[in-house]
Amino acid sequence: MANAAVRGSLLSVGLAGALCALAAQAAGDSHVVPGSRAATLKHCVAPTPFMRRKHMELILHQRDITVHTGVRSTKYSINDCVACHVSYTAEHNPIPINGEGQFCDTCHEYAAVHLDCFECHATVPVPAPKNGVAGDRHSGLAREPLPGSVALMGSALHPEVPGEGKRP
Amino acid sequence: MKETSERIDQERRAFIGTAAGVAAATVAPGVLLYTVAGAQPRSEPATGAVRWGMLIDTAKCADGCTACVTACDEENGLNLQQKPEGESQEKWERQKSVWIRKVQVRDNLSGRISNLPLMCQHCEHPPCVDVCPTGASFKRADGIVLVDRHTCIGCRYCMMACPYKARSFIHERVEHKLSLVPRGKGCVESCTLCVQRRDLGEASTACADACAREGHKAIVFGDLKDPESPLSRLLASMPSRQIREDLALNTGVRYSNV
Amino acid sequence: MKRIVYREWDIAPQRYWVLFAILAAVAGVGGLAALYMEYEGHWVTGMTNQVMWGTPHVFAVFLLVAASGALNVASIGSVFGKTIYKPLGRLSGLLAAALLLGGLMVLVLDLGRPERLIVAMTTYNFRSIFAWNIFLYNGFLAVVIAYLWTMAERQGNPYTKQVGFFAMAWRLTLTAGTGSVFGFLVARQAYDTAVLAPMFIAMSFSYGLAIFMLVLMFTFDQNDRPIGPVMLSRLKNLLAIFIGAVLFLVLIYLLTKLYGAKNYGLVSFYLLDGGIYTFVFWVVWILAGSLVPLGIIFHPVRGKDPSWIAAACGLVILGGLASMYVIIIGGEAFPMQLFPDQTILASGFFDGVGGVPAHYAPSLPEVLLGIGGMAAAMLITAMGVRVLELLPESLDDQVVDTPAMAKA
Numbered sequence: 001m002a003n004a005a006v007r008g009s010l011l012s013v014g015l016a017g018a019l020c021a022l023a024a025q026a027a028g029d030s031h032v033v034p035g036s037r038a039a040t041l042k043h044c045v046a047p048t049p050f051m052r053r054k055h056m057e058l059i060l061h062q063r064d065i066t067v068h069t070g071v072r073s074t075k076y077s078i079n080d081c082v083a084c085h086v087s088y089t090a091e092h093n094p095i096p097i098n099g100e101g102q103f104c105d106t107c108h109e110y111a112a113v114h115l116d117c118f119e120c121h122a123t124v125p126v127p128a129p130k131n132g133v134a135g136d137r138h139s140g141l142a143r144e145p146l147p148g149s150v151a152l153m154g155s156a157l158h159p160e161v162p163g164e165g166k167r168p
Numbered sequence: 169m170k171e172t173s174e175r176i177d178q179e180r181r182a183f184i185g186t187a188a189g190v191a192a193a194t195v196a197p198g199v200l201l202y203t204v205a206g207a208q209p210r211s212e213p214a215t216g217a218v219r220w221g222m223l224i225d226t227a228k229c230a231d232g233c234t235a236c237v238t239a240c241d242e243e244n245g246l247n248l249q250q251k252p253e254g255e256s257q258e259k260w261e262r263q264k265s266v267w268i269r270k271v272q273v274r275d276n277l278s279g280r281i282s283n284l285p286l287m288c289q290h291c292e293h294p295p296c297v298d299v300c301p302t303g304a305s306f307k308r309a310d311g312i313v314l315v316d317r318h319t320c321i322g323c324r325y326c327m328m329a330c331p332y333k334a335r336s337f338i339h340e341r342v343e344h345k346l347s348l349v350p351r352g353k354g355c356v357e358s359c360t361l362c363v364q365r366r367d368l369g370e371a372s373t374a375c376a377d378a379c380a381r382e383g384h385k386a387i388v389f390g391d392l393k394d395p396e397s398p399l400s401r402l403l404a405s406m407p408s409r410q411i412r413e414d415l416a417l418n419t420g421v422r423y424s425n426v
Numbered sequence: 427m428k429r430i431v432y433r434e435w436d437i438a439p440q441r442y443w444v445l446f447a448i449l450a451a452v453a454g455v456g457g458l459a460a461l462y463m464e465y466e467g468h469w470v471t472g473m474t475n476q477v478m479w480g481t482p483h484v485f486a487v488f489l490l491v492a493a494s495g496a497l498n499v500a501s502i503g504s505v506f507g508k509t510i511y512k513p514l515g516r517l518s519g520l521l522a523a524a525l526l527l528g529g530l531m532v533l534v535l536d537l538g539r540p541e542r543l544i545v546a547m548t549t550y551n552f553r554s555i556f557a558w559n560i561f562l563y564n565g566f567l568a569v570v571i572a573y574l575w576t577m578a579e580r581q582g583n584p585y586t587k588q589v590g591f592f593a594m595a596w597r598l599t600l601t602a603g604t605g606s607v608f609g610f611l612v613a614r615q616a617y618d619t620a621v622l623a624p625m626f627i628a629m630s631f632s633y634g635l636a637i638f639m640l641v642l643m644f645t646f647d648q649n650d651r652p653i654g655p656v657m658l659s660r661l662k663n664l665l666a667i668f669i670g671a672v673l674f675l676v677l678i679y680l681l682t683k684l685y686g687a688k689n690y691g692l693v694s695f696y697l698l699d700g701g702i703y704t705f706v707f708w709v710v711w712i713l714a715g716s717l718v719p720l721g722i723i724f725h726p727v728r729g730k731d732p733s734w735i736a737a738a739c740g741l742v743i744l745g746g747l748a749s750m751y752v753i754i755i756g757g758e759a760f761p762m763q764l765f766p767d768q769t770i771l772a773s774g775f776f777d778g779v780g781g782v783p784a785h786y787a788p789s790l791p792e793v794l795l796g797i798g799g800m801a802a803a804m805l806i807t808a809m810g811v812r813v814l815e816l817l818p819e820s821l822d823d824q825v826v827d828t829p830a831m832a833k834a
Contacts, residue, residue, distance in 0.1 A: 320539065
């Protein structure tokens with residue numbers, strides 16, 4: 001009887017503690033790494049709590065669409081995630097996004113969920129090399145983020161890519 | 169299992185739709201950071217209205233030239249492959265990925281020598297797609313035969329089944345990958361007809377471009393279903409064949425003068 | 427019919443635990459080898475882009491084929507009504523399950539991405555015989571367990587014949603499926619033939635029985651249980667029939683291939699100028715693995731000596747591994763005929779320049795994994811016979827149920 005009471009109270013204390021920890025997590029502290037483009041933006045392609053819980057659904061759904069139908073003009077592109085969330089060294093070299101203490105790691109290490117994506121996907125924005133015919137097709141990629149949204153506006157000046165709800 | 173996830177997906181899709189709509193309204197301007205200068209990423213799914221293919225004129229293929237191989241390596245990140253520490257160079261040559269290779273053959277009777285590049289033939293009836301246990305090896309609507317590396321378990325059965333020995337298995341950890349061509353240890357890969365270029369609206373493959381740049385123009389890439397395309401016109405005007413035509417795979421890559 | 431008494435394998439605890447430790451250690455080392463291969467990548471093995479299925483597959487396919495054949499003894503007892511084999515049915519079932527698990531272990535651990543096994547078990551392309559095999563292998567396990575239940579549980583005894591028939595049909599399908607993994611491939615000249623399915627079935631009978639006999643003789647010998655000459659004679663003669671069946675189907679395979687001019691090179695590769703593959707074919711598979719055991723079995727004196735019979739079984743097993751080596755690796759190494767009647771002078775991807783076969787050398791991690799799988803199968807068997815009442819008390823002449831006994 002007393003045993004059960006002790007166990008019960010220990011359990012509630014433990015639960016309360018866990019809940020507090022989670023609340024503290026969700027409450028204020030951001031996992032976005034300083035120096036990344038994401039640090040300059042209000043939130044991601046969807047509200048932050050949504051992204052925290054459901055980014056896997058977006059990833060799993062989108063990867064099938066991209067691989068099987070070739071659709072790449074989506075804001076759920078993993079390359080966009082990397083380009084936005086990657087941070088840079090003092091010499092403006094991008095740090096691999098799955099590195100220790102980097103964006104993915106800050107949550108995944110706590111959640112103890114193994115990250116498989118970057119076995120294959122690039123951990124920094126990587127342009128394809130010049131091929132001499134079409135020119136450097138990917139000139140925008142390895143550049144560091146410019147202050148504010150100048151870089152963002154730059155891409156909008158090009159022939160518009162049909163995005164969600166933005167057909168020309 | 170499939171039905172359960174589809175049911176859940178429906179609810180989540182509705183939620184995602186609303187959330188995305190709200191987010192898009194606030195974050196919309198210039199969110200697409202990854203746009204490529206001048207090129208249009210595909211926004212509609214690939215369809216069967218086109219079928220990509222190639223014609224390779226082996227008479228124009230130069231002995232000793234490997235421009236197509238080099239171009240493919242650069243385009244697809246194969247030149248970033250690194251021999252694992254401790255492995256012999258000889259074994260590495262046999263284990264590293266090759267998507268396109270040059271082959272030189274001599275006719276046993278006449279002694280005539282032909283040179284040609286050989287890559288995945290993008291068959292209409294691909295044996296590799298038939299044998300893949302998970303369906304990772306698949307044929308896209310526009311005829312390109314691909315490996316879905318999210319589903320590939322690395323069993324290498326498709327490599328056994330390919331009549332052209334076109335596939336490679338990635339034997340080592342990949343440290344350097346390209347953003348547009350993800351590749352990693354434990355999966356199988358082969359020529360994708362530069363699918364990233366297809367999806368970004370570019371005209372041709374790296375190998376075809378490189379061959380043209382060298383002045384040989386042995387590789388012509390195009391739409392097999394469009395009778396007006398340069399490829400179709402060329403195919404209509406000269407004799408060509410499939411390699412191993414007795415297998416009746418209706419390959420997308422055709423050869424002439426061999 | 428005499429009542430058969432089954433008893434657990436009760437050798438002295440020290441001896442059992444030493445055996446257990448050895449088998450567990452070997453299986454464990456196999457597991458560590460697999461971990462090493464998975465972590466580093468397959469570059470540490472001898473497998474390449476030309477020979478992509480190597481030593482692990484030789485062992486895995488051998489174990490899977492033998493698993494199906496090991497159940498044969500039970501089938502002969504239940505389905506064909508040869509009551510002399512009835513006491514052997516339970517061990518037969520256990521061994522079939524154990525060998526299957528060992529083979530699957532090796533196969534799955536060799537995958538490029540073994541952590542995606544869940545994907546393999548939930549996403550199917552039903553045009554692939556591989557996908558069907560996943561169902562066949564796992565279903566076989568369930569069928570064997572049901573079969574064992576009908577044999578070992580008194581309430582289940584009335585159903586033995588029906589379940590036994592179902593199990594027999596299942597395992598023939600399974601083995602045909604395993605053979606068809608190769609037989610369905612049009613790409614390679616060594617495969618692309620329907621005869622591989624029945625050939626694998628014949629091989630399953632032969633290798634499964636050889637392993638069964640060795641396990642039976644070992645367990646009985648260690649536990650001082652007798653195997654009478656009558657039982658031994660029946661088993662060894664059965665083995666001889668199966669060895670003969672394999673030789674017959676190999677002959678048909680080679681003759682059929684030889685009929686096509688395009689296959690002269692292939693048959694010559696196997697029989698004459700294939701280097702290591704010719705050696706393994708003639709010396710290890712045909713000579714040591716088939717003809718010598720046949721000679722032992724039909725020898726008037728040696729054929730009655732249990733030690734010589736055991737040696738014959740061991741040679742058949744060796745021949746079985748050799749046959750898998752020749753079929754699987756030899757079939758991959760033989761240059762693919764991309765341009766018939768033309769010679770490949772140069773290639774950037776090892777296309778058999780000048781007709782030279784692809785190079786392959788087994789590496790230590792592969793061999794350890796393969797042997798680890800065999801040890802795992804034997805470990806499961808040892809545990810099963812130790813804990814469950816699967817081994818008959820005696821197979822002495824007075825005890826076994828022969829037609830002569832029935833008349834007496």
